[in-house]
Amino acid sequence: MTDALCIGGTRFIGRHTVEELLAHDYSVATFSRGESGDPFADTENVTAVRGDRNERADLEAARDAHDPDYVFDFVGMVPEHVETATEVFADCEAYVYVSSGSSYAEQDVPMREGETPLHEYDRSEDDADPMESVPELYGPRKAACDRAVFAAADAGVNATAVRPMLVYGPHDYTERLDYWIARVLADDRVLVPGDGGSLFHRAYVGDVASALRLVAERGEAGAAYNVADRNTQSLRASLDRIAAAADTEVEVVTASARELAAHDLDASAFPLYSPAPLLAATDDLAALGWDSTDPVEAYAATVADHRASDRDGSEVGPDPEATAAALDALGE
Incomplete structure (x- = not known):
């Protein structure tokens, strides 16, 4: 059985990803502070791990206890989060960072991975509260996190980024x-x-979940993949x-x-x-065998x-x- 660790994994995209992984015979550990409830409390092959993703020691403890093959990071909000995670999980088969279409600085029609420029970001903003800086810093921070993924891949880590457009579907707490x-x-x-x-352009949450699994299994290190309805x-x-x-x-x-x-x-x-129009190309993801619902x-x-x-x-x-x-x- 393949083992996965979801940093996050109990609310919206993470919740659907856990369900996607279970449907494909994974064993899953969800890593969170436990503040949003646990929809998998009584679910076979799901283990809840309590910890703070901002604490390196907590991530290391989760790694050592569960030895995951794949790591899915739903809650990395500043590049330091991603830099730490890619170091801690460098020996895993794949680390997948959940980014956003907001990483793009320009609204090409459509926005394409590797072609459309990303936002710039000033690392002096790392200490600002992520929840108090939307939308001013959200996109730039996600772009900086993407660059941290690319740097990790250059250093030999099988790290990738997935960029969903606006996500909708069951359990969407954004309303x-x-x-x-x-x-x-x-x-x-x-x-x-x-x-x-x-x-x-929107992305159905179940399709984001399947995209994350496919990118972990088949994606190219250092690549980013847009996710949106075809x-x-x-x-x-x-x-x-x-x-x-x-x-x-x-x-x-x-x-x-x-x-x-x-x-x-x-x-x-x-x-x-x-x-x-806010549109994203999805050809790179489709080439991995993905399709939308x-x-x-x-x-x-x-x-x-x-x-x-x-x-x-x-x-x-x-x-x-x-x-x-x-x-x-x-x-x-």
């Missing part, structure tokens, strides 16, 4: 897609900025997918920047909206999970009273 699902389930008419054609879709099309999965109908009401501003709304307040299946699972949860996206979307006023003004 970005939940905002739209809740609107479709509750309302006949849904306000959308622009013409509804916004293209913000066929992207507009925001309007996404709402249609949600409605179909929920067996309902939705009227998409579009609003220009001027129409939104009349009600103190801004397009940037709407989750999953981008004024320019049919959107019908992906949205069905996502809507079902939303209905079973208490998430409503109310904390991540625009002001509901202003949105209702804009819908009233735009008429039937």
Whole structure:
């Protein structure tokens, strides 16, 4: 049986990755501080390891106790984290760092690994709280972590980076897609900025999990791999997918920047909206044998999970009273 250590692994992408690994006959150890609960508490072939990934001694103890073949790092937020981890796990068969499409400094259409420039980063920012610096430092930090992966590979470590675009699916604590699902389930008419054609490339979480496994097993040291749905879709099309999965109908009401501003709304307040196309090439990952899930299946699972949860996206979307006023003004 193949042994994996997931640094993180109990919330969203990590949770699905553990399930993916178990489905492929892995034994998994999840390494975390235990603050987010443990969905695998009673699961065979999953061991919970308590520790702080910022403490080298804790990582070394996890390595020595579990001797993992593959290491998946979900929570490395500054390059020092990655530098330490690639040293501690240098002798493992593969170390896979979970990066982000936000590493890219330019919005090429599509963004390509090894071609589209990455953000620059000032290491003097390492001490800033990662959770207090989004979005200003998130992308640059992820890019710096990618460079740490590349440096480790140059030193002989089988280290790779995986760059998901915006991830959606069951157990998504960010609630970005939940905002739209809740609107479709509750309302006949849904306000959308622009013409509804916004293209913000997304990645179904189950596909991110399978990508991580395949990159660990087949990836090239020092490479980065984008992850995103093979066929992207507009925001309007996404709402249609949600409605179909929920067996309902939705009227998409579009609003220009001027129409939104009349009600103190801004397009940037709407989750999953981008004024320019944000797309990522996935050919390198597909060459490893990866493919994405049919959107019908992906949205069905996502809507079902939303209905079973208490998430409503109310904390991540625009002001509901202003949105209702804009819908009233735009008429039937």
